[in-house]
Each structure stands twice: as C-alpha cells, then as structure tokens.
Amino acid sequence: MTDEHPRVSDEFAKSITRTEELAYELRIHEVMSENVHCLPPDIKLEEALDIFQKERFSGAPVITNGDLVGLISIEDLIRALRSGNLDVNVSEYMTTKVVTVHEYDPVVEALKTFSRTNFGRLPVLDKQGKLVGIITKGDISNGLLTALQRDYHAEELIRYRASHLFEDIVSHRTSLILRYEIRKGDFIHGGNASSNIKRALLRLGATPQIARRCGIAVYEAEMNLIIHTNHGGSLRVEVEPHKITMEAYDDGPGIEDVEQAMKPGYSTATNEIREMGFGAGMGLVNIKRCVDEMRLISSRDRGTNLYMIMYLDDKDNTLNTVN
Amino acid sequence: MNLNEIIQNLNLKVLTNSKDFSTIKVKSGYCSDLLSCVMTGAEPEGIWITLMSHSNIVAVAALLDLAAIIITEDAQPDQQTIDKANEKDIIMLSSPDPNYEVIGQLWELGLRATKN
Amino acid sequence: MKLTEIVDLINGELLTQEEDYKKDITGAMGADLMSDVLASIKPEAALLTGLCNPQVVRTALIADIRTIIFVRGKNPDRETIRIANEEQIPLITTSLGMFEACGILHKAGLLSYELPANDDCA
Structure with missing residues (x-):
C-alpha cells in the first residue's frame, strides 16, 4: 500500500496503448493490496496515530464484524491533532461516506473514481459487500507495469518457440x-x-x-x-x-x-x-x-x-x- | 398482426403459392433449428424462424398448424419441399438475414413469443 | 455491451466463474446448427443456442466466440461447464426462448454478428 507514483518514462510511453488496454482488461482484485490492516471504530485516535506512525500507513479502513463502516486517513488525524482532540474514538473523525469499488470491476473504474472524487485510496468489496482489499493509484501503476512485463515475456516466449522450431x-x-x-x-x-x-x-x-x-x-x-x-x-x-x-x-x-x-x-x-x-x-x-x-x-x-x-x-x- | 404486415415490413420473399396474406393471423413467434424443440415449443398460428430448409420442416409446420415458416440466410428448399408445402397449405417465406436479425425485426414490430 | 448487462436483460444466470464477467460483447447470433455457426459467425460474438452439449463449447472455442447463452432453460452438464471455465468462455443460461432472448438483445442494441453466407470465413 504505497502512494508512490512511478514516473512514466519515454520507454514506457511507447507502450501506452497497451497500457490503456490493460486498464480495461485488468481487474481490480488483480492489482489491489490484500491483507489490509483494519481498525475497529472504538479505539482512540491516539492509538490509531501510533499504529499509523509505526506501520507508515496513510489511511486504513474501519470495520465492525467484517463490514466496512468508514475510512480513517492521516488527514483525519491531523484534523483531530489541530483541535487537540486525540482522546476520542476513531468513529468520531472517520469518513463514513466511503466510495468503494467492486473486486471484479476493471481497473479503469477505479481510475475514474480517483479522478472524480480526489480520494487517495478506495476500499474494495466482494459481491457480498465484504471488504477484500484496498486500492491506491500506486497499486494501479505497479499492477500495470507488472502486467506489461508479463505480456512482454509471454510474447517473447511464443516468438522464441516459433522461431526456434522452424528457423534454427x-x-x-x-x-x-x-x-x-x-x-x-x-x-x-x-x-x-x-x-x-x-x-x-x-x-x-x-x-x-x-x-x-x-x-x-x-x-x-x-x-x-x-x-x-x-x-x-x-x-x-x-x-x-x-x-x-x-x-x-x-x-x-x-x-x-x-x-x-x-x-x-x-x-x-x-x-x-x-x-x-x-x-x-x-x-x-x-x-x-x-x-x-x-x-x-x-x-x-x-x-x-x-x-x-x-x-x-x-x-x-x-x-x-x-x- | 397479420402475415402481410410481416412480409411487407421484413421484405420477405414468398416461396410458396401466393394468396391473401392479410387474412392470416400471426399470434406469436418461435425460433429453433431443432425439430424436437419446435414440436414442443411452437404454438398454433405462430411463425417459425429457422435456417433449416429440408422437407421435414413442412411436416412439422403442418402438424402444429403454424401460420408460416421464415427460412433465413437465403437457404433454399428444393422443389419437392416447396411442392409438399403447397400441397399441405404451408406458407414458406425466405429472408437473406440470419435468425437473430429476423427475430429482432419481428420483435420491433411487436410480435412476442407467447399468444397474449 | 457488458456481459452483466446481457445477463440482466434476459434474466439469465452465469454458470461459469465470475472472472470473465466484464467482457465486452458487441454482437450476437442465434442458431442451433453448429455448422451454420462455424460457417458464418464473426469472431467475438455471443452465441444464443438451444443446443446443450460439449460440442457447443468446442464450436465456440474454434470460432472465437466470446460467450454462449443457452436458451429455453437448458443447463449444460458439469463437464461442459468445466471445459468452459478452462477455456474462459462464459456460459449463461436463461429460461427465455430463442425468440424472446434474441428479440430483447436486438432491441437493446446488440448487433447481428453473422457474415453473409458467401463471405470468407476468416
């Protein structure tokens, strides 16, 4: 779960069309981060801040019994710090109107949601509405790069086989x-x-x-x-x-x-x-x-x-x- | 809906003897290329869409009292089959379009699969 | 048209793994005769058929068909579903007949994806 955004190099730009295609082909569950660290709504903000600092998180979903109830981000914690109010529950400062995406949606859906909402991360839900992961722009960049590399290798392998069989x-x-x-x-x-x-x-x-x-x-x-x-x-x-x-x-x-x-x-x-x-x-x-x-x-x-x-x-x- | 409306709107070719098609009611549509399905699924006074053109279709249409058969993709029944259809008073129509397109156009006209 | 939209329109049920749910379908053909399908379907179409045996999936594979819609409430056996999963061809079943299913999808804008009979099959 990183927010680093790999830069698009000239080399990468040549395959931009394939990248665009991949945004439609790849599904969110293929690039999202699983095993998300979640917080319960009833711990103090003080404690959340400690976890964030220790784990270098910038945000985490808040869940009760597996159901997503909100999202707490570093910005929410800063807001609480400003008002000197770290002794309240996470539920007081978390965002409850959470925009989510579905695990089988194409990656492009997440990209659209990012540009529409300005959120940095989106919780990913399965068909039953349970949280299965979280996706950031960084996850998408990494996922696309990995897929491009995979494509390249598959292509290379086929070419190798074909040429080897009939040329050498x-x-x-x-x-x-x-x-x-x-x-x-x-x-x-x-x-x-x-x-x-x-x-x-x-x-x-x-x-x-x-x-x-x-x-x-x-x-x-x-x-x-x-x-x-x-x-x-x-x-x-x-x-x-x-x-x-x-x-x-x-x-x-x-x-x-x-x-x-x-x-x-x-x-x-x-x-x-x-x-x-x-x-x-x-x-x-x-x-x-x-x-x-x-x-x-x-x-x-x-x-x-x-x-x-x-x-x-x-x-x-x-x-x-x-x- | 009468058969004449269908023939005019879909620009169908009439393969069997000409008659006053506006007096023939069409109550429903059915499509299959498997005789056994048609036997169980098509309804009397329905129109049957298929790309089959062999002589068995005439026997099935007669048995079920179908209003007409639309043979798709310009499949051409042989003269024997056409003669048999005329003899049994079965109307055979023809379209260059495939099943899917013909059904789409009939659906546009308001024809449905069941009588009501 | 998305596979999900097709499923909704014809009140169908997806029989294969959900992975392929987002495939885009632009055309369709309705037929029970596999030779006709092989002769005339364009690649990447949806095939509506009342035929329900492993041959339908084989035909789909050979003719590059995107998805198979079984009409008249036909349910393929486990072996057929297994092959479809393996080859990533989504299977949908609907209780509607061929006439209704084709009519609804055509009305919703799914084009006829069949080549004229004398065209090259490539």
Whole structure:
C-alpha cells in the first residue's frame, strides 16, 4: 500500500496503448493490496496515530464484524491533532461516506473514481459487500507495469518457440506432424483434437485468422469422422513454415457421390444427428471455404481421404518470419 | 398482426403459392433449428424462424398448424419441399438475414413469443 | 455491451466463474446448427443456442466466440461447464426462448454478428 507514483518514462510511453488496454482488461482484485490492516471504530485516535506512525500507513479502513463502516486517513488525524482532540474514538473523525469499488470491476473504474472524487485510496468489496482489499493509484501503476512485463515475456516466449522450431533447425524440409485418433460416435470428445490443433498452430506463431480457419476446417472433418464412418478414423496435421496440411482418413463406408456430397445442404445424417446440431449438410462446404485447397477422394471399398491445405507464404504470415 | 404486415415490413420473399396474406393471423413467434424443440415449443398460428430448409420442416409446420415458416440466410428448399408445402397449405417465406436479425425485426414490430 | 448487462436483460444466470464477467460483447447470433455457426459467425460474438452439449463449447472455442447463452432453460452438464471455465468462455443460461432472448438483445442494441453466407470465413 504505497502512494508512490512511478514516473512514466519515454520507454514506457511507447507502450501506452497497451497500457490503456490493460486498464480495461485488468481487474481490480488483480492489482489491489490484500491483507489490509483494519481498525475497529472504538479505539482512540491516539492509538490509531501510533499504529499509523509505526506501520507508515496513510489511511486504513474501519470495520465492525467484517463490514466496512468508514475510512480513517492521516488527514483525519491531523484534523483531530489541530483541535487537540486525540482522546476520542476513531468513529468520531472517520469518513463514513466511503466510495468503494467492486473486486471484479476493471481497473479503469477505479481510475475514474480517483479522478472524480480526489480520494487517495478506495476500499474494495466482494459481491457480498465484504471488504477484500484496498486500492491506491500506486497499486494501479505497479499492477500495470507488472502486467506489461508479463505480456512482454509471454510474447517473447511464443516468438522464441516459433522461431526456434522452424528457423534454427536446418533441413531440406522441416515439418511438425500432429496425429489424432478419432473414435466413431465419440461425441463427448468431439472437437477435442481440433481445439488442440488450433492451440498448437497459435503457439507455433500462426495468426488468429489462420488458426481459426484451420480450426473450423479440421473440426468439421473431425465431426465427419465421428458421425459418418464405420470405425472412426485419423486426423493428421503437418505444419511446415509455409504450409499447413490437414488430412482426415477413414476406412469406410466411403461417399457414393462426391459431387453431390459437396452441395450445400446435402446430408445423409440421421434425425438424431441433426438434433445434435450437426448434419446440416454444410460441413464440406464450410471446409472448402476455409482452406486454400481441398481434395476429397472416396471409394466404396477404400474409405475416404480428405486433404485440406493452407498456404502461408502469400499472406505475410509464415511461421518463420519471426525474428 | 397479420402475415402481410410481416412480409411487407421484413421484405420477405414468398416461396410458396401466393394468396391473401392479410387474412392470416400471426399470434406469436418461435425460433429453433431443432425439430424436437419446435414440436414442443411452437404454438398454433405462430411463425417459425429457422435456417433449416429440408422437407421435414413442412411436416412439422403442418402438424402444429403454424401460420408460416421464415427460412433465413437465403437457404433454399428444393422443389419437392416447396411442392409438399403447397400441397399441405404451408406458407414458406425466405429472408437473406440470419435468425437473430429476423427475430429482432419481428420483435420491433411487436410480435412476442407467447399468444397474449 | 457488458456481459452483466446481457445477463440482466434476459434474466439469465452465469454458470461459469465470475472472472470473465466484464467482457465486452458487441454482437450476437442465434442458431442451433453448429455448422451454420462455424460457417458464418464473426469472431467475438455471443452465441444464443438451444443446443446443450460439449460440442457447443468446442464450436465456440474454434470460432472465437466470446460467450454462449443457452436458451429455453437448458443447463449444460458439469463437464461442459468445466471445459468452459478452462477455456474462459462464459456460459449463461436463461429460461427465455430463442425468440424472446434474441428479440430483447436486438432491441437493446446488440448487433447481428453473422457474415453473409458467401463471405470468407476468416
């Protein structure tokens, strides 16, 4: 609980936009001081002054049975000193009209309250109205600085991983292969593999747009394996610096008319599947829209192979351009 | 509210045979893309908003005596489905907007989910 | 629109941890067909749906959906809630139907967040 206000340096000013964002993203409970030293309303001001001097406090909440009843600050004590009246209870001089903030409010709410009210500290309450902490401008500055540093480290780590994987390894063709076995009828875990693939792509440095498009395509393919195959099938994703190849294959029953299967709205799904929100006949259409290249090879005796390819080189978003 | 007001205000395309829509009352609205929900939730003389366009929707609408179906996102039922709707006297309408937008506009017009 | 406002407007109940309560939502889509959601929803939207299985959360994750609103009083199972908490996708349930919930939110200014069907899905 300090009132020191870290100065904004030139270095810091460069990331001012991110700071502004953080004021909305960070919540008060993430930056506030917990374990607040509280005072009861019925101790003498003399005693409060001693505590303030010893602990170097400039203010403290006053509580009875966990409920906030007021706030006593060093200014209140000075006021009492001036009138030579330190032999009365804290409750006589404390501020009772306390402005509070909620622990899950964004930090920007506290900033607004500070500029509106001129208070130096704001008690923080939980949903039940109990005191859980206190926040000062200094807490906010420290919290923002810590968060900025954390952001920077996370970003650095991702870049390090991505560049390390595809830049420092020298080969004629470097790639990373992810494989998933998908069980027939396994609706409980349906989409699990696709979520993991999407996350992997993001970690490897793919843009959110690329990760989303690949995610959607491979999710539709995964649900097809769950819904339409005899025994499930496999997903195989090969990640290369300039290309992501996603493959779904199964051993049957195969698609009778591939051209018809590609038509929007065409579906062989049962009513039961439709009631689960799938089988609208949009899956393959969706996949085609999402990826750069799609190939569907199917026969009655050999099952189905679906290739989905996303090229990364023409969009300035290859996985190894990170420096 | 009558069906003509809805068709005019939302600029809907009529997929089935034309008739005097101003004589058809619409008492409520219902939206779902799951047949089982529609079966339990939609009310007679209600209007059903869905992006489904396969032939089962006609059977459900007939069974529930719905005033009309609005098929969203320009989903196109096949000719067989349209023929079946005409045969069963089910009105099918179409909008390029998604469910959410169509409902928003119907709500603006004052249509609610329940009869009263 | 804040998640809290949405919860209030549709008289809903938040099923996941409170941490995500302050997320800002600017648009919505209502659908029960997940393929349609995957085909057309813009990122960062609220999804209103009557479907209630883990696939809805998976779909949300893949399509970058901000929050899921279960209509018709649907309550997801513990596993679904667990995944949502883990992936930080707030879940809301309301006893209102799809029609009412969409109508109220649309009226309150929450935009339609669905792309025309022929648009690129990126």
